[in-house]
Amino acid sequence: MQLPLFSQKRSWQAFLGIAGALLVASAAGASSTGGNLVRNGNAEEGAGATDNEVIAPPGWVTTGAFTALKYGVSGAPTAGQGANLLAGGPGALVSTATQTVDVSASARAIDAGTARATLSALLGGWESQGDDATVEAFFVDSSDVVLGRFAIGPVSAADRGNRTTLLARSKTQSVPPETRRIRVLITAERSSGNYNDGYADDVALTLTAGAPTRAHYRFGFRIFDRELGLSAGSSGSFTTEGQPDAGGETKVVSVAAKPFTVAWRYRGRAYHVKLRFTGKGLYSTGFVGLALSIRSSNVPNCKKGSAGSVSLLRPGDVILRMCRGKTEFLAPARASSWIKLS
């Protein structure tokens, strides 16, 4: 049996105006997943060098002459955070310290695009010398592919006013989806004298897992066309969790909703299709697309279990596809229905 209205979407476009005001996601909460993920970023674990020796700080893989250095000894800053700091050490042009932090416990938030990493440290050098230190964080996936990086420092002699001191630096960056490890690299570079006076202390990496953005939508429409003998309507609501990212597409983490029914009467006969959300979908800029499946139907060729979808496009267009794509509601941005973020 033919249902001309539903198989000819241009008819819908001609006769119906379905509209909505969209839809901006509601506020996101943010929660920290814990404290500093870096081990011994403050150099307090283990001893600090008191002369031109090198004492590799525990927790770090070092190169060059990277060392823990005791505050207050000859040639070191007089006082600072705790007993020790990290330094490039004697004789080395470049010294490094690396450690890798496992962040797989936050995989869900990371892959949803809601995790942010904050890198912070005290960075400094010696008097007017240009020796300095930089801290970098590399986002690494499970195959050891680097997905991105960001850095803090260096602090220049001018930044320090040519004083022997360390200054606080901090930066926050979104964690790319698929990140499973974050590699932290301290690089100390020497430009004057024998000793590499690139200094660091209180090196910290924290992860903040933003709660998935939750948005609750209500929608509905009612259609009546006397000439065609058509009346139709539906309404429903759903809640999405995810992160509609202004920069692009992100996953819908979950969709919660009761099934809804699209029902219509055409030339005296009643039809209905009951749809349920499958929980799958995606966001992209100004767009929410959610997968549906048919729960029950009395429309020929539109059987239980077949797929459908609902797409909501800013500034309010709605597209509802069902019955294997054969039936399609297109909603230009004119009124007779509504979508609402509540």
Ligand SMILES: [Ca+2]
């Ligand atoms: Ca310290």
Ligand SMILES: [Ca+2]
């Ligand atoms: Ca130096």
